Structure formats: C-alpha cells, structure tokens
Amino acid sequence: MHYIIIRGPLGIGKSTIAKELSRKLKAEYIAYDRIVDKHKLDKHLEEGYISQKSFLKTNKIAIKKAKLVINKKPVIFDGNFYWKSTIDDLVNKLKYPHYIFTLKAPVKVCIERDSKRKKTYGRDATKVVHKKSTSFNYGIPINTNNKTKKEVIEKILEKIK
Numbered sequence: 001m002h003y004i005i006i007r008g009p010l011g012i013g014k015s016t017i018a019k020e021l022s023r024k025l026k027a028e029y030i031a032y033d034r035i036v037d038k039h040k041l042d043k044h045l046e047e048g049y050i051s052q053k054s055f056l057k058t059n060k061i062a063i064k065k066a067k068l069v070i071n072k073k074p075v076i077f078d079g080n081f082y083w084k085s086t087i088d089d090l091v092n093k094l095k096y097p098h099y100i101f102t103l104k105a106p107v108k109v110c111i112e113r114d115s116k117r118k119k120t121y122g123r124d125a126t127k128v129v130h131k132k133s134t135s136f137n138y139g140i141p142i143n144t145n146n147k148t149k150k151e152v153i154e155k156i157l158e159k160i161k
Contacts, residue, residue, distance in 0.1 A: 001070050002096055004160070005139065007081035008103035009130035010121055011110035013144055017103065017152055018078035024153065025076070028069045032079030035061050049132055055086040063094050070096055082133040099160050100139025103152070107131075109145055 004027070006018040015031065022029035032055075036042050039061065041054040058079075066075040081087050091098060107130040114126045121129075140159055144152050 001072070001074050002160075003066060003070060003075040003077065003094060003098045004156075005077045005079075005081065005087065005090070005098065005100040006103065007079060007087070007100065007133065007138065008144075009105075009107070009110050009133040010080065010126045011112075011114035011117075011130075012103040012105055013113060013149070013152070014078050014080075014103055016149055017144075017156070018076050020149060020153055021156060022076045024157070025074050027074035027076045028066065030062050030065055030075060030077050032058055032062065032077065032081075048128070049082065052083045052085050055083055056089055059086060059090050059093065063090065066094060070094075080129055080133045081138070082129065082135070084136050084138060087138055099156075101156055101159070102137065102139050102141050103144050104134070104141050105143065105145040 004021070006014050008014055019029055021027065035058045036050065041057055042050050044051040044054050046052060062077060069075065087100065107127055110130055111123050111126045114120050142152060142155050
C-alpha cells in the first residue's frame with residue numbers, strides 16, 4: 001500500500017480534500033491537528049510556530065497509527081507540514097510508496113475560506129501559517145484557487161493512478 005500527505009496553509013482546504021479522498025480511496029485518515037490538540041503538542045514554540053520537536057512527536061504518533069493499517073489500505077495524512085524536517089522524518093520512518101501534495105492558493109483566498117468555518121483561526125494566524133507553509137516547495141503542487149473540491153480531487157487522483 002501507499003500513503004498520501006496533503007499539506008498546505010491554514011484555510012486552503014486540506015481537511016476537506018483529505019477527508020473526501022479518504023472516502024473515495026477507502027483510506028485511513030490521520031489529521032495532524034487532532035494529534036497536536038489531543039496530546040497538547042502546541043505548547044512548545046520555535047520562531048513563533050509550533051516547534052519541529054512537537055511535530056516530530058506528532059509524527060511518532062501518526063506513524064504508529066498508520067502502521068496498524070497501511071498493509072491493508074492507503075493512509076492519508078492531513079497537516080500544514082510547515083517544517084520540511086517533519087516531512088523528511090515521516091518519509092524516512094514510514095518506508096512505503098507515497099505521494100506528497102502541496103495545496104496552493106493566495107493568502108486572501110485562505111483568509112476568506114477560514115472566515116467561513118465554524119472554528120476560525122483569524123486573519124493573522126492565517127497569514128503567518130501561509131507564509132511559513134509556502135516558504136518551501138515539497139511534492140506535487142496543486143492550485144486550489146478557483147477550483148472546486150471535485151476538481152482538486154480529480155487532479156490528485158490523476159497523479160496517483
């Protein structure tokens with residue numbers, strides 16, 4: 001089997017895309033935000049962001065969950081992955097075929113999308129996370145600007161077939 005990383009800035013639509021993709025592929029869905037919240041891994045900061053150390057701990061938990069099912073079905077990881085070291089660590093420790101997709105859109109689009117959620121993070125947080133998560137390229141870029149959920153998912157499915 002394989003795994004897929006869906007990464008990008010806050011408000012880009014990662015969770016929406018990852019959940020729908022999980023449904024279509026009958027894959028295990030693993031949300032980094034949920035792990036960070038559940039294990040209170042957002043307390044240690046580095047450069048104003050949740051630290052690399054915290055995300056390496058998140059990886060450990062996520063990898064353990066993935067290994068329970070990855071021989072039976074694909075796994076989809078949903079997270080900002082704004083530290084390149086976190087992605088490198090995950091790829092080095094979870095030695096299975098994988099695909100990494102970086103969802104992209106202008107910051108104003110992410111701010112608008114965030115403002116429409118039940119739990120918003122706000123303009124400032126969206127700007128900061130957008131800047132950090134777009135500071136490097138990793139994997140296959142997917143432009144989500146002016147694209148429907150269906151169009152984005154179709155693009156991803158084209159790449160993994």
